[in-house]
Amino acid sequence: MLVIDNLHAAVAGPNGPKPILKGLSLTVNAGEIHAIMGPNGAGKSTLGYTLGGRPGYTVTGGSVSFEGQDLLALPAHERAAAGLFLGFQYPVEIPGVSNVHFLREALNAQRRQRGEAPLSGGEFLKLAREKAALLRLDMDMLKRPVNVGFSGGEKKRAEMVQMGILDPKFAVLDETDSGLDIDALRICGEGINAIMRHPGKAVLLITHYQRLLDYVKPDFVHVLADGRIVRSGGPELALELEREGYEALEGTGA
């Protein structure tokens, strides 16, 4: 479904572009959940933003193919319409724009780009209600401006409601677990499973900790360090990292 081959990317900074991804390769097939772990500054968020098409994140080499299509050639909104969803580590506040209005426009923009008929107001509200209930987010929250005044946990749950409504084929979830209390973590984990555990879908889960993986069981775990995947394994790798830390891993020359 997603094939990343020898990806190099640089991030715009005050002293010019800084190389962050240095030859990252990864293949994710439909039906799989992959977790990416790694120390701070390894390039985890950069990978998410580069896949999402954020301005200022420049690909300097390599390729990314999404369902056979050159993902990097598409602007951000077309990546979304193609079925990519980027869950933000820090969901952005948009004052004055209600969640319901924004998400209906977004969903219908995606549908329009795919040549599908738009959802009516009633159809959309039914869908939104269903997904909000799944994440146990009060429907009233969705009538409020996007993320404005939401707590950290509410932002992450709202993010998962967005994912449920937009129903992507592939989700890159950047530290969806950060800032969540134990209950919210479980609710988000269950939400990810309900929305994305599907033979035709796949997830790339970026996380620092093992705990989210207790709820969303990954098929593969990768360690990202200094812009590259340095080690891959099964779910047991996450447990090993939790026990030993990244330093031990670097010590083995991995």
Added chain:
Amino acid sequence: MTAIALPDTRNVEDWRYAPQAALAELWPLEAPEAVTVQAGQTFARAIVLESDDVVQLDLTLEAGARAAVHVVNAGAGYGRVAVTATLGEGADFQFGGVQLGGGTASREIVASVTHAAPGATSRQIMRSVVAGQASATVLGRIAVSRGANGTDAEQSIRAMLLDRTAVANARPELEIFADDVKCAHGCAVGELDAMGLFYLQSRGLEPARAKALMLQAFLAEALVGVEDEERLLALALARLEALL
């Protein structure tokens, strides 16, 4: 009418941002329209500029009178709206202005509110969006006369630059000669939040739609509660679409 000399736009403060050439075409201007709103009466006016134009309105509000003036300044090349309001005891004045321009358009709103007697309330909300090499100017003044205690005045001037070649001028001015007054004011010129734009696009919105969505709420603030809010907002949004 005796001919009035064209102001030297560099030296006269209220005219210093006006484009001399465009103004010369419209000169001499008619005298401002003078309206007195009688005690306890109400007055409402929506001003929509379609072509090069200067609209001047001088309002006098008697005790307890209420007036609302709302402006959509988004016509052709040059548009200027100058409104003064002198408020009697307990009068209320609401002003909302939206300015939109692209190309080399020039927009000006000059609003001057004088609280001449105690207990009057006023609110001025101005929102400008400019692209290309357009300019938007807002000169907003609140004057509180001696003895006009209990004045409650508010002024908010904000402008959004869609391109770094566009210009926004803002001059908030407060002149207060009374003690017991409340005058809230705020003024800001900025650009659309890049992270917000990316966030909306990452959900599937085309760049122009993402910008429109963010600016819609921004502009709407100036038109909240107007009698024909929907019509004015629709008009402003149609002009906005053309800018993006």
